[in-house]
Structure formats: structure tokens, C-alpha cells
Amino acid sequence: MLKxxxxxxxxxxxxxxxxINIEVEEGEIVVLLGANGAGKxxxxxxxxxxxxxFQGEVIFEGSRIDKMSPDRIVKAGIAQCAExxxxxxxxxxxxxxxxxxxxxxxHRDQIKKTLEHVFELFPILEEKKDDPAGSLxxxxxxxxxxxxxxxxxxxxxxLDEPSIGLAPLIVEQMFEVIQQINKEGTTILLxxxxxxxxxxIATKGYVFESGAVVVEGTSEELFTNDEVRKAYIGA
Amino acid sequence: xxxxxxxxxxxxxxIIFAIIFPFITNNTYFVHVMTLSFIWxxxxxxxxxxxxxxxxxxxAHAGFFAIGAYALSLLTTKAQLNYWVAFIxxxxxxxxxxxxxxxxxxxxxxxxxxxYTLCVGxxxxxxxxxxxxxxxxxxxxxxxxxxxxxxxIEFTTPVSNYYxxxxxxxxxxxxxxxxxxxxxxxxxxAIRNSEDLAQTIGISTMKxxxxxxxxxxFFAGLSGALYASFIRFIGPDxxxxxxxxxxxxxxxxxxxxxxxxxxxxxxxxxxxSQQLQFLQDYRMLIFGPVLTLLVIFYxxxxxxxxxxxxxxxxxxxxxxxEQLVMAKKSVAATAASxxxx
Numbered sequence: 001m002l003k004x005x006x007x008x009x010x011x012x013x014x015x016x017x018x019x020i021n022i023e024v025e026e027g028e029i030v031v032l033l034g035a036n037g038a039g040k041x042x043x044x045x046x047x048x049x050x051x052x053x054f055q056g057e058v059i060f061e062g063s064r065i066d067k068m069s070p071d072r073i074v075k076a077g078i079a080q081c082a083e084x085x086x087x088x089x090x091x092x093x094x095x096x097x098x099x100x101x102x103x104x105x106x107h108r109d110q111i112k113k114t115l116e117h118v119f120e121l122f123p124i125l126e127e128k129k130d131d132p133a134g135s136l137x138x139x140x141x142x143x144x145x146x147x148x149x150x151x152x153x154x155x156x157x158x159l160d161e162p163s164i165g166l167a168p169l170i171v172e173q174m175f176e177v178i179q180q181i182n183k184e185g186t187t188i189l190l191x192x193x194x195x196x197x198x199x200x201i202a203t204k205g206y207v208f209e210s211g212a213v214v215v216e217g218t219s220e221e222l223f224t225n226d227e228v229r230k231a232y233i234g235a
Numbered sequence: 236x237x238x239x240x241x242x243x244x245x246x247x248x249x250i251i252f253a254i255i256f257p258f259i260t261n262n263t264y265f266v267h268v269m270t271l272s273f274i275w276x277x278x279x280x281x282x283x284x285x286x287x288x289x290x291x292x293x294x295a296h297a298g299f300f301a302i303g304a305y306a307l308s309l310l311t312t313k314a315q316l317n318y319w320v321a322f323i324x325x326x327x328x329x330x331x332x333x334x335x336x337x338x339x340x341x342x343x344x345x346x347x348x349x350x351y352t353l354c355v356g357x358x359x360x361x362x363x364x365x366x367x368x369x370x371x372x373x374x375x376x377x378x379x380x381x382x383x384x385x386x387x388i389e390f391t392t393p394v395s396n397y398y399x400x401x402x403x404x405x406x407x408x409x410x411x412x413x414x415x416x417x418x419x420x421x422x423x424x425a426i427r428n429s430e431d432l433a434q435t436i437g438i439s440t441m442k443x444x445x446x447x448x449x450x451x452x453f454f455a456g457l458s459g460a461l462y463a464s465f466i467r468f469i470g471p472d473x474x475x476x477x478x479x480x481x482x483x484x485x486x487x488x489x490x491x492x493x494x495x496x497x498x499x500x501x502x503x504x505x506x507x508s509q510q511l512q513f514l515q516d517y518r519m520l521i522f523g524p525v526l527t528l529l530v531i532f533y534x535x536x537x538x539x540x541x542x543x544x545x546x547x548x549x550x551x552x553x554x555x556x557e558q559l560v561m562a563k564k565s566v567a568a569t570a571a572s573x574x575x576x
Contacts, residue, residue: 074437099425
């Protein structure tokens with residue numbers, strides 16, 4: 001479904017990622033592991049069109065997207081849920097969610113349906129739908145961020161560190177929801193530092209280190225890989 | 236809901252006041268000043284949508300104001316067109332030039348955009364100043380006709396001009412209200428929040444920025460065209476940078492990124508500076524410090540500051556009510572446990 005072939009991205013003279021190769025099949029949950037600054041977010045931003053690759057190509061459903069503008073990539077079916085739960089703080093929860101359905105703005109019925117679905121996944125958001133998004137707790141803001149990405153009805157959803165700064169119990173909930181979304185037919189590409197939780201739901205993983213993929217394999221393989229265990233699972 | 240009706244009442248009262256204003260005061264000078272401030276407000280609203288809601292501070296606004304004014308004047312005096320045809324053409328000309336300039340200048344961001352548009356504004360001023368054969372250069376244009384008749388309605392008296400401008404102002408406010416509360420308006424706010432984020436949810440930022448830039452220049456042009464036919468003569472100084480900064484000051488004092496800010500700021504400053512007329516340029520000695528203090532303590536202007544304090548009071552009230560409910564609950568709980576004993 002998504003193929004990243006030999007992609008390198010430079011910020012000025014600094015190479016942020018080098019020769020990255022990633023393949024995501026339809027229906028999978030693929031996790032990118034790695035510390036801060038390892039290149040996970042850069043990879044995401046390259047797929048979503050915010051960064052242009054210096055070399056290599058990004059192919060989504062058989063067509064190249066690395067030269068497309070970000071809004072056309074969203075229309076093609078890739079939605080990104082950015083790191084740090086970036087919301088529109090002054091807008092209400094409902095307005096934030098509606099902004100997520102921007103590319104389908106002419107299909108009101110569909111937006112209404114998706115909105116109901118999001119409220120089913122996160123009932124608390126329906127209660128708080130008129131509150132400004134900035135007034136919600138961290139976990140609730142993450143729910144809005146995921147809900148907003150869902151509103152675009154993506155085929156592939158990229159989640160950048162959804163567990164960051166959340167309480168363990170909330171993290172568990174979040175991963176359950178991600179699994180649920182996946183079961184409903186959305187392919188998931190997930191960036192995480194919390195390897196333990198992420199590998200439990202993932203089918204496949206890539207380990208990033210200073211801008212390159214150093215280990216890749218199925219989640220079982222990564223779970224039993226000594227280096228990965230030492231670096232990211234801590235046992 | 237109560238607040239909504241309150242707000243509605245305030246708006247209704249303001250409109251009624253604006254309508255009966257010429258009857259309250261018999262002083263044509265006051266009507267003149269008010270008409271002029273209405274004209275400025277329309278321009279400030281254009282700037283507000285771009286700088287306040289979308290986060291792109293354009294310093295070429297006076298340039299577009301001047302383009303609107305000169306287009307109307309040249310079309311009516313030199314081309315001898317019907318006033319309203321010229322009026323509509325002037326708005327189209329300003330918007331088209333806005334589109335072209337927007338296409339180029341919107342490639343820059345933040346302070347680069349401000350600096351770039353500052354240069355654009357100055358170039359527009361220079362072109363008007365130096366293109367003697369068309370614009371009359373430094374002598375300007377005289378003999379600009381007032382608004383033409385619409386059927387039996389004539390616009391020859393100051394009061395009729397006042398109502399014409401008021402009509403356009405109300406139309407502007409209505410359009411702004413509709414834009415800000417629509418998906419398009421929220422798109423502009425999303426761009427102000429974070430352009431990257433806006434793009435990742437599928438907003439074509441260039442298209443929307445161009446749209447808001449053109450809308451903004453349209454209202455600058457409308458304001459300029461009304462100015463030209465109200466004052467009846469114009470010179471290149473109406474396109475000068477200082478006009479841009481006047482408009483920006485009105486906006487900052489009233490409240491940037493608010494719907495009522497342009498009205499509050501413009502009325503306040505125009506009237507205060509009228510009252511301080513006797514101080515001549517020394518009035519800047521008063522304006523400077525006041526403006527500095529305002530920006531320090533109320534960075535979102537008067538309207539923004541009031542909205543903020545109202546919000547805080549509401550939150551406090553809510554917190555107090557919650558506390559009260561909690562207290563009642565705990566009292567009930569202790570009472571219940573006492574009974575159990």
C-alpha cells in the first residue's frame with residue numbers, strides 16, 4: 001500500500017534521514033521505533049508532503065506522492081495525527097473534528113456519519129463537544145487529535161507518538177482504540193518510543209537510529225531481538 | 236443563551252444609534268467625521284481578516300486603498316464612466332491587482348511577508364506619485380464626482396453620504412461575520428494557528444491565503460473608492476505608509492482578530508485625535524505612550540481584553556458553582572452517615 005524507497009531528507013546540509021526503505025501492506029499496523037531525533041517524524045512529514053525527499057520516492061497505492069502537495073495527499077487517503085496533539089486550541093472540540101473532515105466538506109452526510117463514529121469511539125468527546133479544545137486534559141486532546149485524523153476517512157493513518165506524556169492507563173486505552181480503528185479497515189503507521197505497548201499491537205516494526213533504519217522485522221522478531229529489548233523495552 | 240441576546244441587543248442598539256446619529260447632532264462636522272471613520276473601518280475590516288484571522292500582516296494595505304480610490308477617480312473623471320459602473324470596476328481592478336500581488340508576496344511568510352508588503356505598498360505609492368500623466372502626480376486629482384443617484388435617491392447632502400457609507404459598513408460587517416463563522420473562516424484561523432498543521436488536515440494553504448488576500452484588498456479598495464467620492468479630491472499621500480500604520484493602529488487598539496475591534500478602535504482613535512486637534516503633532520506625545528501601554532497590558536486590544544476578562548469571570552463563576560455543588564454533596568453525605576449512626 002505504502003512504499004518508501006531509498007528516501008533521504010535533508011534540512012539544509014544536515015541529513016535527517018538516509019536511505020529509508022519501508023513497506024506497509026494494507027490492513028497492517030506498522031510501528032517505527034526510535035529515540036527522539038531518530039527520524040521518525042521526518043519520515044512521517046515526508047509521507048504527508050511537508051518535507052520533500054532529497055532522493056528516493058514515496059509510492060502510495062501504485063502512484064508517486066513525493067511531489068504532491070500535502071492537501072492532495074490527504075485527499076489520496078493519508079491522514080497524519082501530528083505529535084504533541086497539535087489542535088486548534090481556541091476552536092471547540094466539534095469545530096476541531098469538523099476541520100479534520102475538511103477534504104470531504106462537500107459531503108455533509110458522510111461527515112455526520114464519521115462524526116457519530118468518532119463519538120462512539122470516544123464518548124467523552126461528545127460530552128465536551130462545545131468546550132474549547134485547549135481546555136481538555138492531555139488524554140482527551142489526544143482523542144480529539146485521533147478523531148480529527150479519522151474525520152478525513154483515511155486509508156492509511158499515521159500516528160506520531162500518541163502515548164507521549166499520557167498516564168499508563170490512558171496509553172492502554174489509546175492503543176486499544178488504535179487496534180479498533182485498524183480492525184475497521186484503516187492501515188496504521190505508528191511512531192513510538194513505548195516499544196512494549198506498540199509491538200503488542202503491531203504486525204511489523206522498524207527501528208530508527210540517527211536517521212537510518214537499523215533493525216526491521218515482525219513484532220515477534222523485534223520482541224526477541226536482544227538489542228531492541230535492551231534499548232527500548234528495558235528487560 | 237442570555238449572553239447571546241445581550242450581545243444581540245448591544246448590536247441592535249449600536250445600529251439604531253448609528254442610524255439616528257445625524258438627527259441627534261445637528262453639527263455637520265460631526266457627521267463628516269463619523270462618515271470618515273466608517274470609511275476607515277471598512278478598510279480596517281479588510282486588514283483584520285488578513286492580519287488578525289489569518290496571521291499575515293500586510294503593510295501594503297494603504298496601497299490597495301489608494302488603488303481603489305484612484306481607479307474610481309480616474310474612471311469617473313478621465314474616462315467619464317457612470318459612477319456606479321466605475322465603482323464596481325474600481326473594486327474589480329483592486330481585487331485583480333491584489334490577486335497578482337498576492338500570488339507573489341504570499342510566497343513569503345511572517346516578518347518577511349510584512350517587509351515584502353511594506354515594499355509593495357511603497358512601490359504603489361511611488362507609481363502613483365511619479366506617473367504624472369495618469370495620476371496627476373503630486374497635484375493629485377480633483378473634481379471627483381460624489382456617488383451617483385440610485386433611482387430617485389440622491390447623495391448630495393452630507394447626511395445622505397453618511398447613510399450610504401453606513402450601508403456599506405453594515406454590509407462589510409455582515410460579510411465578515413459570515414466569513415468568520417464559516418468553514419472558510421475557520422480555515423483561515425487554522426492557517427494562523429499552524430500552516431503545517433493546516434496542510435496535514437488537507438487544507439490547500441496557498442489557495443486559501445490567496446483568497447483571504449484578495450478579500451482583504453477588495454475591502455481596502457471599497458474603502459478607498461468611498462473615500463475618493465466622499466472627499467472629492469485625492470493625492471498620492473493616501474497611499475503612503477503612514478495610512479497603513481493608521482489603519483493598523485485602529486486595529487490594534489480595537490482588538491486584532493475580533494469582529495468588533497475595528498469599530499471600537501477606529502471610533503475611539505478618530506474621535507480622540509479630533510479632540511486633541513489643538514495639540515497638532517504633539518498629540519503623538521499622548522498617543523505613543525498610551526499605545527505602548529495598551530500593547531503591553533492588552534495585546535489583543537480593547538475588545539480582546541474585555542473578552543478575556545469576561546471569560547475569566549465566567550470560569551471563576553463556574554468553578555465556584557462546582558465547589559458549591561461539591562460542598563452540598565459532602566454536607567448531604569455527612570448528614571446521611573450521621574443518620575446511619
